[in-house]
Structure formats: structure tokens, C-alpha cells
Amino acid sequence: MNTTEKTGKQAGGRSRDDAWAVMERFYAAEAAYVTAGGFGKADYGEVAAYLDPEVVLHQAPGLPFTGTGTWRGHDGMERFLAAFSEVWESMEFLEQEHWGDGDTVVVRNRVRFRARATGREVDTLILQLITVRDGRMLECRPFYWDPTAVAQAC
Template structure:
């Protein structure tokens, strides 16, 4: 179940389809984006998912996650890859490593946490496994 939902989430992210991502997000889901390491931003539930997409689209264009590896343990999925985008402020490209830890329950996304260091994501995944 988890990997298919993870792929659907990445497809929604890459196509910037906030409604599709929100539809797979549980009401009590907690979303921790990369910027949380700077300002402790988190989002909650389907509306939070839409807010995340809107906030990301204000700052970035062409957001795309390329998944290099995927692991699953129960309903938790670890995605390791790269996040590319272009800043709207300075039109500078960004190409960064990314670890994404996704938690699913009853066919819904209940947690998503982004890590700028894929090794940290892998360590968190191993702790929870």
C-alpha cells in the first residue's frame, strides 16, 4: 500500500496538484516541510496540504522531486532523491538532496517530514522501523 501511495503523492507534488495531494491526506496529518528547519513551519490535514502547495508556489517555480531510492517498512516509506526548482525572487536554480519520510494509515497520508540531509531521513526511518 505505502509505496503506491508514495508514488501518487510524488506525482501530485511534481504536477503541482494540491487537490490530489489533499485528497490523500488524513484530517490529522502533520506535514513538516524543508523550511521547518528554518522557521518551524508545519501544516496539518488536507487544508494544510493545500497551504503548503500555495506557499511553495509563491516562492518556487518548477518544483520537482526525482526519487532515486525508495524503502518501505510497514506503512512508512522513505524516499531519497533530489529536489529541483527555481526561486521566484532571484530566478536562481536550486538542486538539493532530499529525504522524505511518509507515513500512511488506512490508505491515507498521516505524516510527511522532509529532511535536507538524506542520511538524517534514513536514520529517522531506521529508528521508526
């Protein structure tokens, strides 16, 4: 995977990379969870370790795995990942760029998904606006470059 950093040090010496380090570990746990088969087959605890208890995920409606669009807390994230894992057989992060400022990070992911039902692959870009609190993801807003291609792959 190709990773590009657009970060540095803030005033006071705190590294802007702190939020990115959390997300990097989260992405690895998320990909492993999906590839292992998701709910009932994978260990959600590996993912939950990087999520704040009050985490909120704001997904755009209209995709096969987004449900109501807003997922709250560990229970909500586990339900989202169960739905996500039912749709996708695998996800591979091909490229990542990130920009950070304190507890906020913007990530551009190039991701390849393979659908469980169809076997189709889609290579797409996802931009995410993420807030981290105390070393855990607190809020995430993903923006899909081509949601139609993502939906059609399913």
C-alpha cells in the first residue's frame, strides 16, 4: 500500500500524526474483520479497540450497506460492520493520503472491494473526515467518489 503523509508537528510539540496512527490501526482491523467474514466469524473487539464508546458514523444513504445512514456507539458500529461484511468479501487499501490538524484527519483512500454476492470488484476513492478523541475514532463521514459503481458491484 502506498501511503502519503501531509502532516507534521503542532504548537506544543504534539504530533499531528497521532490521529493518523489511530486510523491506520483501525483500517487494518476493519479490513481483517471484513475478510474474516464479519459478524459471527471475526473478532469485533479488534475493531472496537480503536473506537470511542460514543463513536458516530455518518454514511450516505442509498448504498447497500448504509442502512439509515447514521450508526452510533459500539453497538451501531458492530451492526454497520455486520451489514458491510455481508456485502463485501474483501477490502484492500491500495493507496492512502492523509492530512491532519490535531484530532481531525482527512483521509483519501483508494480501496478495492470484492462483492460477496456477485464476485465483482470495484476500485474506488473514498474521502473521509474523521475526528479522534483520546486515541479512538469519535466521528467519521465518508464520501464515495463513485457511489453508483460501488452499488452496482454489489
